[in-house]
Amino acid sequence: MKLEILTNTDNQDVQKKIIANIRDLINYKNLEPGDKLPSERMLSEKFGVSRSNVREAIQKLEFYGLLKSIPQSGTFVANIGVIAMNGMIEDILRLEEPDFKSLVETRILLELKTARLAAIRRTDDDLAKMKEALDAYTEKVLNGEDAVQEDLLFHLAIAKASGNSTMNTFMLIITPGIITNFEKYHVCDKNLVHQAIDEHQSIYNAIKDQDPKLAKQKMKEHFKVLYQYCYNV
Numbered sequence: 001m002k003l004e005i006l007t008n009t010d011n012q013d014v015q016k017k018i019i020a021n022i023r024d025l026i027n028y029k030n031l032e033p034g035d036k037l038p039s040e041r042m043l044s045e046k047f048g049v050s051r052s053n054v055r056e057a058i059q060k061l062e063f064y065g066l067l068k069s070i071p072q073s074g075t076f077v078a079n080i081g082v083i084a085m086n087g088m089i090e091d092i093l094r095l096e097e098p099d100f101k102s103l104v105e106t107r108i109l110l111e112l113k114t115a116r117l118a119a120i121r122r123t124d125d126d127l128a129k130m131k132e133a134l135d136a137y138t139e140k141v142l143n144g145e146d147a148v149q150e151d152l153l154f155h156l157a158i159a160k161a162s163g164n165s166t167m168n169t170f171m172l173i174i175t176p177g178i179i180t181n182f183e184k185y186h187v188c189d190k191n192l193v194h195q196a197i198d199e200h201q202s203i204y205n206a207i208k209d210q211d212p213k214l215a216k217q218k219m220k221e222h223f224k225v226l227y228q229y230c231y232n233v
Helices: 012-028 040-047 051-063 082-094 100-121 124-142 148-161 165-184 193-208 212-222 224-230
Strands: 067-070 074-077
Touching: 012 040, 012 051, 012 082, 040 051, 051 067, 051 082, 100 148, 100 165, 100 193, 100 212, 124 148, 124 193, 148 165, 148 193, 193 212, 212 224
Parallel strands: none
Antiparallel strands: 067 074
């Protein structure tokens, strides 16, 4: 598992420009619901950006229900009026970066639910991915290395195991902000990282044993210190 795409927060201005350009293109060509957009290659050449940047912008607009991508067919304008679409895109472009406390609060709420669902729905493949991330995290912690990314990969594996694609997507969205702010706010107390290994293992065991109540409780205990930090600083 890799986290490069998740931690790349430097292209937000580029993303906003692409989204604005896509909006202008839809308006200029008077595209209606069901009309097809130019290909990613054509858009990247037209906007002077990489295809990956275009793809990410399209995925973001698709997440908000403004575009619809169909494999082997292309990307289409969703079934929404032009006025409503322009208004929603303006809102997207005005979105401010959430503060760290908001990110943490959202993450805790999500993870209490994903841990419970993962215990109910997890597969053997899900367990293998969780164990891989847990082992990588443990190894780095015991070697005194920074294990922030491995920690988050473990939690992302749980989100995926929940079987809820929306929750998984939300976790992917808020992860970059959490990574960026962990060191800034000194959340990773060196005196607590070894305790965190045991907490991760307890969460994994509860999910493995398919005990949703215990999985939720262990996740809640795991976030206790972080929650107290955010509301006592």
